[in-house]
Amino acid sequence: MELHNENPFKVRSVANAAFKVDKLPYPIYTKSLAEMEQVDGLGKSIAAKINELVQTNSIQELAELVNQTPPGIIEMMQIKGIGPKKILVIWKDLGIDTVGELYYACNENRLIEAKGFGLKTQEEIKKNIEFSIASNGRFLYAKIEKFADDLLELTKKTLNTELIYITGQFRRKCEIIDSLDFLIVGQASEEVMQKFISLGLENAEIIGQELKCKTESGLNVQFSFCNAEDLGKELIIKTGNTEHTEALLSILAGSDLKNKTEEQIYEITGLPFIEPELREGINEIELAKSNKLPELIQYSDLKGSLHNHSTWSDGIHTLEEMASYCKNELKLEYFGICDHSKSAFYANGLNELRVAAQHREIDKLNKKLAPFRIFKGIESDILYDGSLDYSNEVLASFDFVVASVHSILNMTEEKATERLIKAIENPYTTILGHPTGRLLLSRSGYPIDHKKVIDACAASNVIIEINANPLRLDLDWRWHQYAISKGVLLSINPDAHRIEGNLDMKYGTFIARKGGLSKLNCLNAMTLEQIVSVFEQQKIKCQLEK
Structure with missing residues (x-):
């Protein structure tokens, strides 16, 4: 009732009645309706509901509320530490209606700024979800x-x-x-x-x-x-x-x-x-x-970290902190920032003015951190119709664009595939991010025709991401060899929202090895000079297609 914004007094009366029934010295089902009505704290209305439950094993009003509630929200209510008020914010304000999406939102720090939440609450929810996931033995x-x-x-x-x-x-x-x-x-x-x-x-x-x-x-x-x-x-x-x-x-x-x-x-x-x-x-x-086994990529082959988030959107660390960590601790040659685009309001996505401001900061940092290079990237939302989240003029200001789906996941395979292919065919798309949107052990990916999507990437010279977050590992390794056979480059991207998130590239490398990836087929195994050439070639392609 609280979840559906019922009258607060009505909610409180039911809660109080539940407390009263729990404390009775006898089981309530042994009493008649008339006797229930005489119990202190119940009254006729709630007594009738209790009697209905005793007689039919259900309450009609409850059944109606359940029918209005997504199954994932009901599952969420079983997680320790999350009451109806918090779930209402998660569901209505953040647009999250499954436990899997909630867990990933915790990893992306989306709950920190939400009403009634904070870092401590987010971490507690994350731990409780992990316990729930672990209980199924996988x-x-x-x-x-x-x-x-x-x-x-x-x-x-x-x-x-x-x-x-x-x-x-x-x-x-x-x-x-x-x-x-x-x-x-x-x-x-x-x-x-x-x-x-x-x-x-x-x-x-x-x-x-x-x-x-x-x-x-x-x-x-x-x-x-x-x-x-x-x-x-x-x-x-x-x-x-x-x-x-x-x-x-x-x-x-x-x-x-x-x-x-x-x-x-x-x-x-x-x-x-x-x-x-x-x-x-x-x-x-x-x-x-046939002596065609690939020489598998190694973690040490990676030269840069692409697809990362900072405090400009929903990250924990600043752009400089993220880049400096990759330079000084991981000894990488380059770093690609890909904060969320403007449609990702839930993740503090960047509007056009903030994009320009971030680019000015990057220019300053590139002078400070040289020869280390920060590339101006964006994780541009793929909208419902497959278009990207900015005008061509704004897209042209980036060094590279990761195009990803984050919303409206319930589509048929045909529609979802068409949506991705339209985004892939956009000349400004550099990398297709986490192609199916799956969250392992939490949420199945949306259905796509992998062959058609990979073929489209081959035709448009678009790279496919291996999202290294252990929850995603998407593109699935079972499709890596098909992509390689079509001449498609793959990129092991951490999708990091804090400095330690860059270390997830280790798991991305593990799964890339399962898929038969070599360093020759991996974008971020390229040197700084090589990847600059790749990005410049795309800009030339975009100019030719104007």
Whole structure:
């Protein structure tokens, strides 16, 4: 009722009645309607509702309110620390109606300036959402990375051995993990079980040569054991997915794999070594057979950070702080600022006057930080009809433009695809940002025809973003090779809203490696001189198309 702005006195009377019923020394359902009406603090109207609930297991007025409420808002009401008043602001003022969107808004600091919120409240909401997400047993890679590394080191110390390896989904750098797998050289035994209990894994049980347990947060953890002579073979079996390992083992049928390393086993097959990230049973073995495996990109290959936000829109740190961090701490050559455009009112988007003011600041900072370079970018909202958020005159003032969808996500695949393609065909679009808008474990991306979108990018010479935020990792790695085959460059962009957000490029690199990306196909693996040339070529293209 409070969520739908019902009369405050009516809301208070229901709340008080709930308190009264909870404190009664007897269950209310045992009473007749007449007796309910006599209970102090109820009255005829609320007594009738209670009686209706007892008789029919529902309240008509409540059912009507629920029908007027998006399912995501009802789910939001289950999150600890968020009451109806705050949800009303989130829903009506910020336009957020799912838990996934709320979580991402916390990451983008959108709640800080909202009425009744602040940094402390935002962080508390974020933590509570993370707990809720974690309860379903599936976890973002980035969220369990430290736990996995710590558990690996603790297990080595407890068992007094270095011969323990992380395998499975985690070693393949999968974006979502539902099982954390380890391989131990040794034998499962009662003594080993007792040592695992000392790690706090009380629910562990040994099944054959495997020890299985589940953490308090719901993460499945599995330890497998093997003999030293079988380590290479078991690392292959326990790392690759079923399709990869079955295909590889069929090639190896009859081969002696004792005391062979992973590298030596791949040599026996006549194939080059296949990096763990690629072992997904898609086409990596065929690529290996034809000697077409890519030399995968590394985090150290990145030369700059593009698509970042500052206090000019919804970031935590100033433009200078963001750029200086990339220069001095990350030792990068360039930085691309992409604060939100004017339609993103919820994120303090820049109108034309503020764009000009930011550009003046960038000019000053470029003199101060030289030879480090700040590029004038913008994350321009793709509007409903596929147009961008500024006039061509304003778009022409930027060094590069990231075009992204942030609103009106409920479209058919045909309409959503048309919308993206129109934006891609705009001569001022440099990079297509987070193409599907997905939020992993929180919100599915809007449906698009990936092939048509990638083909359009190839035709218009538009780069596609791999959004490195662990919640997004969008473009999905399963489409990277298709994009590369069409000659489309990809860019590993952090979408950072604070200085530490630039470190997310590590996760973007992990997922780019899964997709088979090399530094030759990556925009921000280019040197400063090379990327300046790319941006200048686009400006020439825009001038020719005027």
